[in-house]
Amino acid sequence: MISVDGLRKSFGSLVAVDDVSFEVSEGQIFGLLGPNGAGKTTTINMICGVLKPDGGRVVIGDKDIWLEPKTVKQTLGVVPQEIAVYEDLTARDNLNFWGSLYGLSGGELKSRVDQSLTRVGLSDRAGDRVKEFSGGMKRRLNLCMGLLHHPRVLLLDEPTVGIDPQARFNILEVVREVAAGGTTVLYTTHYMDEAQELCDRIAIIDHGKILTVGTLNELTRLAGEAEVLRITGDFEDPAIRERLNALDGVRVLKADDRIAVLSVDAGGPGLLAVLPQVLVPDLGVDDVSIQQPNLQSVFISLTGKELRD
Amino acid sequence: MAALAILRRDLLRYWRNPIRTALLFAVPLVMAGVFALAFGGGEGDQISIKILLFDEDDSLLSRFLEGAGDSSRSDQKFEVVAVGEEGYEMMERGEASALIHLPVGFTADYLDGEPTTIGVVKNPSERFLPKVVDEGVRIGAVGLSEASQVFRAELAQMGELGREKRFPADLAVADLSAGVNHKLGDLERFLFPPVVTLESVSLRTEGEEAKGGGFNILAYVLPGFSIIGILFLAQSATRDILRDRESGLLRHLLTAPVSVNDYLGGKCLSVFAVTALGFAVFLFLGIAAGIHWGPATAVISLMLSSALAAAGLLILIMSLVGSERQGDTLTTIIILVSSMLGGAFMPVSQMPSFLKPISAATLVYWSTEGFSTLIIRGGGLADIVLNLVVLTVAGLILMLLGALILKRKIERGAV
Numbered sequence: 172m173i174s175v176d177g178l179r180k181s182f183g184s185l186v187a188v189d190d191v192s193f194e195v196s197e198g199q200i201f202g203l204l205g206p207n208g209a210g211k212t213t214t215i216n217m218i219c220g221v222l223k224p225d226g227g228r229v230v231i232g233d234k235d236i237w238l239e240p241k242t243v244k245q246t247l248g249v250v251p252q253e254i255a256v257y258e259d260l261t262a263r264d265n266l267n268f269w270g271s272l273y274g275l276s277g278g279e280l281k282s283r284v285d286q287s288l289t290r291v292g293l294s295d296r297a298g299d300r301v302k303e304f305s306g307g308m309k310r311r312l313n314l315c316m317g318l319l320h321h322p323r324v325l326l327l328d329e330p331t332v333g334i335d336p337q338a339r340f341n342i343l344e345v346v347r348e349v350a351a352g353g354t355t356v357l358y359t360t361h362y363m364d365e366a367q368e369l370c371d372r373i374a375i376i377d378h379g380k381i382l383t384v385g386t387l388n389e390l391t392r393l394a395g396e397a398e399v400l401r402i403t404g405d406f407e408d409p410a411i412r413e414r415l416n417a418l419d420g421v422r423v424l425k426a427d428d429r430i431a432v433l434s435v436d437a438g439g440p441g442l443l444a445v446l447p448q449v450l451v452p453d454l455g456v457d458d459v460s461i462q463q464p465n466l467q468s469v470f471i472s473l474t475g476k477e478l479r480d
Numbered sequence: 481m482a483a484l485a486i487l488r489r490d491l492l493r494y495w496r497n498p499i500r501t502a503l504l505f506a507v508p509l510v511m512a513g514v515f516a517l518a519f520g521g522g523e524g525d526q527i528s529i530k531i532l533l534f535d536e537d538d539s540l541l542s543r544f545l546e547g548a549g550d551s552s553r554s555d556q557k558f559e560v561v562a563v564g565e566e567g568y569e570m571m572e573r574g575e576a577s578a579l580i581h582l583p584v585g586f587t588a589d590y591l592d593g594e595p596t597t598i599g600v601v602k603n604p605s606e607r608f609l610p611k612v613v614d615e616g617v618r619i620g621a622v623g624l625s626e627a628s629q630v631f632r633a634e635l636a637q638m639g640e641l642g643r644e645k646r647f648p649a650d651l652a653v654a655d656l657s658a659g660v661n662h663k664l665g666d667l668e669r670f671l672f673p674p675v676v677t678l679e680s681v682s683l684r685t686e687g688e689e690a691k692g693g694g695f696n697i698l699a700y701v702l703p704g705f706s707i708i709g710i711l712f713l714a715q716s717a718t719r720d721i722l723r724d725r726e727s728g729l730l731r732h733l734l735t736a737p738v739s740v741n742d743y744l745g746g747k748c749l750s751v752f753a754v755t756a757l758g759f760a761v762f763l764f765l766g767i768a769a770g771i772h773w774g775p776a777t778a779v780i781s782l783m784l785s786s787a788l789a790a791a792g793l794l795i796l797i798m799s800l801v802g803s804e805r806q807g808d809t810l811t812t813i814i815i816l817v818s819s820m821l822g823g824a825f826m827p828v829s830q831m832p833s834f835l836k837p838i839s840a841a842t843l844v845y846w847s848t849e850g851f852s853t854l855i856i857r858g859g860g861l862a863d864i865v866l867n868l869v870v871l872t873v874a875g876l877i878l879m880l881l882g883a884l885i886l887k888r889k890i891e892r893g894a895v
Contacts, residue, residue: 255727
């Protein structure tokens, strides 16, 4: 449904997106996971036809967005990272305006507006001006505007940034429902748990490049189907770091003065054999936590840094 | 279609924010109101000077002077109220502009050629009106003194006749009349015809003549302040373009089936509509305040072309700035300077001659001149054709130029 091929975009000397390619099938939730500044928003802006790429192609359905923008945009729903609503209008005014841009009018527009407001739990606040809404309510209205015209493809750019857990839960539920109805979803986030919970397939992006693409299982296999040890202590001495590197059956994913992240190889001696080596007093370890393989470990194994860095 | 949706949304935003919208109109209206109050109010030529007359003499001459305030022309200007001693208390309370005191024996002394005095008490809280009374009484006193010199004998004779207990004899009256007549005959060659005559003409349009209306200061100040008002309305409407860009609303809008041309078309339409509607509000307020704007076709054409010029100017300025703050600062400076130079605050004719060519280079000038032609000089559509052409052509060019610059910025990714 979405085919992105060799997208490139530079701003002066900064390469924001570098040869990004991926495919999203119909009805799939595809996650674009990466830290802030990785190139997620630039990619999504090029996909929805707002930012012209320096190179590459975006095909939605069977149409190139840059060749037939109006036709393609009719099938797209976009929920931007910014809360893009008119605060001096009511929620219903905002939706009426947005619906009219997609050619909706009269009774159909009214029923779609009512339906959408109910879906995101804002029907009792339809007549209130948006400036009186909380951040979470504004985000839900933002989502509502993207869903109003029943798009075939929904693009969401970090739609849960800065909101409370309940509003976040509501948004994720709506996204699941929409996808279950056959809508293709492209979802960018820097929250690892969101990508894990929600997405059928995930692309990890950093510095404008796609590092890997796959399902959660495929990606965690990349981390070696191994547990991850996160140890804290005093690792300022290079000799100690060398000793960590020399541990049997362990791969050092990350090591700085205070924190080291170690991957325990699946085919090695195992966690029970590794732990005694780590907990020897002269290594200066203060604390150890054991993590199951997840996107964090995948990201660390691919970039050598944690996602929140 | 999308352009109309954007227009509808923008108008709705003004409707949903009545206080903000009212404030946009409040500033020019308050300024016009202050000007009108300071320079005469909007009640035509009905400025009335209230004078208290304390006539202790109660004689023929004093009643004659009292009656002078009742003539058909002066009754619109003066309200003469006969009072007693309480007149001084009324003056203390500031209830009149001046009090004129004719003392006991005023007429007798005058007829006898004895020095006498007319007292004038002025209201210190008023600046101009008491001076009018003061000067009027001075002129009257000089006239009476001169008459006393010329008609000394006749006045003395009148005094004698007045003091007699019986009704004056026919011969005495005839003698007095003949004396006065001879004196007037001698004076005729000095008095008539007058070398200098004063002809007073009120500037009124035909409509005002018909209504019996007169000078209305608002007719002079409201058009100028309306133009300032619509420039600020255009500023507010165009500011949204920058706000849309800065807040991400424009980026979001362009994800819908809306092209940059649709968006800019909608915004141009919306700025023009808001400005024109704003002008219409000022127009109706002016009518309510008694202003006769001129022939309907002419005033509507001028209103629309002025709105177009204002919208074009503001869209161009906003297209050149980088942020809302920059835009606000620059447009405020340009609005105020062009309003001052263009005659919105004061008539161009009152400006120094070196400023007049600069004034003609502003769009405000063409608008204010057009309204002056219609309102003050009683002109019609044919008299403002050049103003309409200048405003419309300039408005369209500026709007097109601004829209092209904005389009380039948006397409380059500056959204």
